[in-house]
Amino acid sequence: MKLLVLNGPNLNLLGLREPEIYGRRSYADLERFLNDCAGEIGAELEIFQSNHEGVLVDRIQQAYGVFDGIVFNPAAYTHTSVALLDALKAVGIPTVEVHLSDPDKREDFRKISYVRPACLKTVKGLGFESYRQALLFLAAYLRGEREV
Ligand code: CA2
Numbered sequence: 447m448k449l450l451v452l453n454g455p456n457l458n459l460l461g462l463r464e465p466e467i468y469g470r471r472s473y474a475d476l477e478r479f480l481n482d483c484a485g486e487i488g489a490e491l492e493i494f495q496s497n498h499e500g501v502l503v504d505r506i507q508q509a510y511g512v513f514d515g516i517v518f519n520p521a522a523y524t525h526t527s528v529a530l531l532d533a534l535k536a537v538g539i540p541t542v543e544v545h546l547s548d549p550d551k552r553e554d555f556r557k558i559s560y561v562r563p564a565c566l567k568t569v570k571g572l573g574f575e576s577y578r579q580a581l582l583f584l585a586a587y588l589r590g591e592r593e594v
Contacts, residue, residue: 454521534564545570
């Protein structure tokens with residue numbers, strides 16, 4: 447099982463600012479955490495981060511026929527990007543939306559997710575654990591062990 451973790455803008459700065467929202471751990475810590483999760487699940491994992499919407503669209507398109515599932519934290523593009531929604535719909539790869547914080551408990555503009563209609567599920571507000579829950583759900587779904 448090949449899974450892609452996609453991370454959007456500014457997540458590469460994890461640990462540098464706003465620790466009260468995003469925690470103190472760095473992006474490198476997140477990558478290590480994700481690779482440990484992949485070992486636990488028995489999945490092959492690729493992790494990719496970009497600050498650019500079009501690059502994320504390209505990465506989703508390139509995932510077609512290569513990856514079985516996507517765990518996606520679109521970061522700020524969650525709340526703005528029809529292009530990312532369209533890309534997810536176009537490839538039809540089972541995708542779980544993930545957030546470190548709970549955007550529904552923050553500013554009003556974070557309450558809208560453009561990508562959510564193309565996702566099986568959203569996991570939010572659990573810090574790094576959000577990604578682990580998303581990966582576990584996706585793996586179980588792909589193995590036919592769980593329905594949406
Ligand atoms: O909670 C999440 O995971 C978010 O996707 C993070 C985005 C935010 O725009 C979404 O509303 C919720 C922001 C990621 C920026 O990460 C930073 C990391 C370090 C310092 C500042 C921002």
